[in-house]
Amino acid sequence: MTLGWLALARGDIDRMAERRRDEDWVAAAWAGSRVLVVDDKGRVPVRLTDRPELVYVPSRTAPKGERVLLGIDEDKIAYFAVCAPIPDGIPDAEPTGLRRIGALLADVESTLMTQAVAMAAWHGAHRFCPRCGAPTKAIAAGHVRVCTEDGGEQYPRLDPAVIMLVADADDRVLLARGVSWPERRASVLAGFIEPGESMEQAVAREVKEEVGLDVGEVTYMGSQPWPMPQSLMLGFSCRTDDVAKLKLDKAEIAEAYWYTRDELKAAALNRDVLLPGRVSIARQLIEHWYGADLPGSWGL
């Protein structure tokens, strides 16, 4: 069985990729669209209630900035992102990031915000051509950047990362604290895939590097975008039969411990362990292993 609900991989929007280079269609869509303003910290205007909602501005009052067609919803309403400082004076709106509200938004709003934040980060970091250094400009409704000198096109980039739950022969889970994390925070292991490596090879290498363990079969569990700034998290579970080899890479891992289900529940209840927030695939991997929700988190 694989992961079910993932905070940033839910919701359905028609991205209208086939219309992105149709300038007349894009202009008409813009005229009646809802615009989500994204600032350079990946924040958008949000109405913060028990059920947070994105706050859009009409396109006629949207600030200047890169425009990105996000898609159209079931009611044929078009959504764009505009990369710009969030204007003052949007009623009841507070600039808010994905970590805080990604798990709380409605399905469609979660996917709209995830795409908007990812595209804003990409535009911000790709303003110059990687071949000749000349400025680039956005085309194709904000989904391509083209070099103003040599015409070379750039497409949005993703950094694939593996994140894996390691269990032992007794089905205990290994949770670790990164060296830069506060006390008590703990999560599963993760790392970027290197060039020339498969996902499964990256899982085995990262586990070996970080905690010294050899893992057997690696099982794919699910994925979700993590645009902070441009990762795609690929979730796995794997098993090790030789816990005696545990040896931490002290440059990366401050501490790591094995937990039975009862031990982890008690530690989470007592706040001896602070688990990652529900927006993360890490949390979903841990709760999938546990078999139910767990209390508390380090996030909001």
Ligand SMILES: [Zn+2]
């Ligand atoms: Zn160029």
